[in-house]
Amino acid sequence: MIEKEIGEISFRLMDPETVREMSAIRVVVPDIYDDAGYPIEGGLMDLKMGVVNPGLRCKTCGGRKDTCPGHFGHIELVRPVIHVGFGRKIYDLLRTTCSECGKITLTEEKVKEIEKEPEKGIYQFRKIRNKAKKREKCPHCEAEQKKIEFIKPTSYRENGQRLRPNEIRERLERIPEEHLEPLNISKENKPEWMILTVLPVPPATTRPSITLESGDRSEDDLTHKLIDLLRINQRLADNLSAGAPQPIIEDLWDLLQYHVTTFMNNSTTGIPAAKHRSGKSLQTLFERIKGKEGRIKGNLTGKRVNFSGRSVISPDPSISIGEVGMPLEMAEELTVPMKVTKKNIEKAKEYIENEEHPKANYVKRPTGEKIKITEFNKEELIEELEPGYTVERQLKDGDPVIFNRQPSLHRQSMMAHRAKIMPGKTIRINDGIAIPYNADFDGDEMNVHIPQTTEAQVEADNLLRVSENLLSPKDGEILAGHQDYVTGLAVMTTKGTKFTKKETLRLLKKAGINKLPGDKDKKEYTGREIISELIPNSIDMEGKSNLSEEKVKIEDGQIKTGTLDENTFGPGGKLTREIADEEGVEEARRFIDRIGRVTVEALMMKGHTITMKDYELDEKINKERKKIIKKKEDEAKKDIKAYKEGRLEPYPGKTEKETLEAKVREKMSEINSELKDLVYRSFDPKNPGVIMTKSGARGDWKNLVQMSSALGQAAVEGKRLEKGYKGRILPHQKRETLSPQDRGFIPNSFLEGLTPIQLFQNAMDGRDSEIDKGLNTRDSGYLYKRAANALIDLKVEQDKTVRSASNQIIQFNYGEDKIHPQNTRGEVGIDIKKIKNKVLKEKK
């Protein structure tokens, strides 16, 4: 490959001579085709500007439709016009320089002085401009400076008098070359080029006409615009030579300016957009480039791709987290190319022969010709097939596919799964792998991409495989498994959970185990015994448990004590991580799969559901709850009274009002935490809601408290409610009471129901947090995108240096310690003690 380095790219104004030089033709006729449908000479599709119709030859390069790159033309404007892109700059120049001699209206000393200051470029120019525009007299030629006005986008007035582009051009021509630098214009430019006297006409290839089905030709928006522009240009020329009165000339001139402006930018503010007869705005140069659908974001940065599919996702715990259920309909459309060799030719023929699913859709000859397989040409193709051909066969079980959910924020947003063809129209995934994708099943859609070369298939399967991505590259924590699996594990491993022999066999069968745990035949088995069958024997570990007093203790793969929960399984789970360490990620993946199937089955056996009754407080507890709320409310009221009487001691650096608010909020959040303790104390640990909360499967104590005890303080913008009516939130309240309940403290639970006022207060809180969520995701998303774009080309090389795409060294030792955080264990980094123990154990 030839490598060339771009030294620099410089942008500058294009001068009229260059425009004429690069032009293949001067366009004069405001028309396209003659009656015979042949491009008119000197018209907008003149063959000198390139060919878009098959069969014709370019008159400039001799090329045909696909070989001629297209060539610029030009239009000589009868009168000069302003270039919209420079409206503001022209205004600045007019204000900064003398209308007579063209010099900056500051003394040379003054300019030198400003040049010495640290601000350079545009900032320096702004300083000069701001000083110069106030001058009423030119210090060089003593000429009086009149006030210039800018009427966006392209008009200027001087003391109320219209300044015409030709006059402006003359003024800009007078600016001496040595004054350009302080005006922030580089040497290769001349300011008068900001006024157009000649307009480049884009090549025909950039604005091809399309032939509709009806046979009519439809022209590009740019061509339409250029026709209008040429017409006005011609009319202006005619009127000028006929010596038409000034007002008519002026009107036509303005019209020419309008067309040139909208030719470049049809979304210029201040002038109406040029429209089609249908009322749709024309898409001119600016609109082609700008925005999401524009050339940059729409065609260069992002493209549509073939061999991809998209559908709604739904959960299926029976497939592996490393698989993806592909709808049959999709699999029939998506193909994998298969290079025919001596070895696989029979298999290839079989695919062509097949009437149903895994069959071949296309055969590609070595010449590159692609033939669709039909009932009729099938036999012929089989006859013809020989090594060197390519057969495009349908996607089948086991093919690696790349699976993705947007927004693709991290590596795990795109992982390779093995396809599993299934009936139905949705894409199926195991919900144990939903977390890294941040997917749920409320209508989420996801994309699949089918790698098309052997290299791509192997690469996807090795680097993007789900099991390779189970450990977070951030800190090496496990990412997969959650919710029902955690609940199920917690239920199963709670002390005293037992299963009959029959149930045990059924559960273990789900994990592919066909024999009972232990040697002896028992009547009943504990959940711990069953789960222990799934844990590899090499596992020795100790860990926390939220659900049991005892720690989780696993010896030789047998659970000795403790109830398993989020600490052991699911995102951040230590047991899964341990298995990944000891037995490899593939085994960890298998563990998650099996745990998923077994726990879901167990939950279905035992049943796990919640009901309103689960959240009812018994009489005694309810009394206690009321006491807690009353006590804190009274304390808050005391503070409010003190505040009203001016006795409240303000916190340092806070006003009395702020102090009161802080104190009351403190009291209210104390209610929350005391109610939490109360709920945890009073609820049966077997309460399904409590199991889910404590095990970390779903929900938190706040949900429990809000359902059973009290909603707590409603807040907007982090403060107690204060907006609404004067001195109160709703017209049904007394003014200025400041009392907890009037300011949004809700002592009722969801179970009890809310009063109308409480409902509004809760709605205020709800709306605020919804808005907040929206703003936060937007802001953090943009911040993330900027960070990701800045780092996108950085790469850790073999020598562990971090380098940019241009081989610049960013860091000499990756992370300074050359250690990939994926291989570390949280705060411990690398657990040397554990490695040592393991080695010693192996020695014995």
Added chain:
Amino acid sequence: MDKETLLNHELVPKHEILSEKDAKKILEKYGITKKELPKIKTNDPVIKAIDAEEGDVIEITRDSPTAGKTKYYRVVIPA
């Protein structure tokens, strides 16, 4: 700030000018030219304090939360 205070400040890591020979070794080790090295300007206070000149390669020894100590190299460029 005077030279001594600056160089002994706890937030300023150790900067040393590498000899021509050592600099060459570093470039060879990473298979690069000075162009690919990170840069530091001649008007940087430390560069002034250690009297480094344009083109010098500076070895910076920093404390590192992950590796204890770490070395970094920069080439001096005009301000």
